[in-house]
Amino acid sequence: MQVQLIAPSGASLDARSPQAGISWLMEQGVSVLNAECTQRVHQRFSGTDSERVNELNGLAVLPASTTVMAMRGGYGLHRLLGGIEWQAIYKAVTSGLQICGHSDFTAFQLGLLAKTGGISLAGPMLNYDFGRIEDNQVVAPDPFMWAHFRRAVQERSLSAQVNASQPLSALGSKTKTATGMLWGGNLTVLTSLIATPYFPSEQQYQSGILFLEDVNEHPYRIERMLMQLLDAGILAKQSAIMLGGFSAYRLYDNDRGYSLQAAFEAIRSRLPDSIPILTDLPFGHQPNKLTLPVGVIVEIEASDAGYSMQADW
Secondary structure: OEEEEEOOOEOOOOOHHHHHHHHHHHHOOOEEEOHHHHHOOEOOEOOOHHHHHHHHHHHHHOOOOOEEEEOOOOOOHHHOHHHOOHHHHHHHHHHOOEEEEOHHHHHHHHHHHHHHOOOEEEOOOHHHHHHOEEOOEEOOOOHHHHHHHHHHHHHOEEEEEEOOOOOOHHHOOOEEEEEEEEEEEEHHHHHHOOOOOOOOOHHHHOOEEEEEEEEOOOHHHHHHHHHHHHHOOOHHHEEEEEEEEEEOOOOOHHHOOOOHHHHHHHHHOOOOOOOOEEOOOOOOOOOOOOOEEEOOEEEEEEEOOEEEEEEEO
16 A cells, blocks of 8 residues: 655644654555655644645646545645645546545545545544554554555445444334435534535535534534534435534533533434434544545445445445
């Protein structure tokens, strides 16, 4: 496997993290290119706007067998969207190039989908997933994440089972199947793109399967963004909605029992029962994450006991 690193968003918060990730990948026999991008710093960003957008546009001339991986998220891609050569990158993707990331990278993935219909991978990034540091120690990458990432890259296939209780019977159905285009990503980034040229069209997301995650956002802010998607008519046009990790937030005394689950129920109560909201998707700012193909048709089978996903591309 050959991985080309890119750093389109925030600068690395700890210089040890990218180096630890690069070392681990190389130990697995992965050829890692463009490691120098992990050292760039300009203000809070991993380089100037021109450095970062030129790096993205350079993806168009990479060998088709390359897998591109973002270093980290944070913020920064919104500044670059107008300068990205979408069609050239799309041509490389159709030739075989695979591009992976999550969090702030959602802006690139949805922009590519909206502008070209191109497929990308919502999955691991270098710093968090391969070089995470906790309590001043490097943490080994999650085996579940690594196995699903390799399957996505090498086999272009997704097969996953989520064994977590789902309230389908309470909604009048013991089982639910859905087929549609998989799309989504970080909730904050996704909602920020609504009504821009970088948000998928209604024709694209109609009857889609929307997946969402977020980090450092109180449940009322999660609910507010979901309400925006609801009132914009986007949620009602989905075949299914999958909720991944919503982590690293703190409840307050004045919440008085209000919780993340209460936020989800407020949305669920406003949608028809025919649109299942499935939870516990292993995706987000967490070690155990799937690699999800954005823009690919996915099949879901759900029951009270959990759900499965299947796709090939």
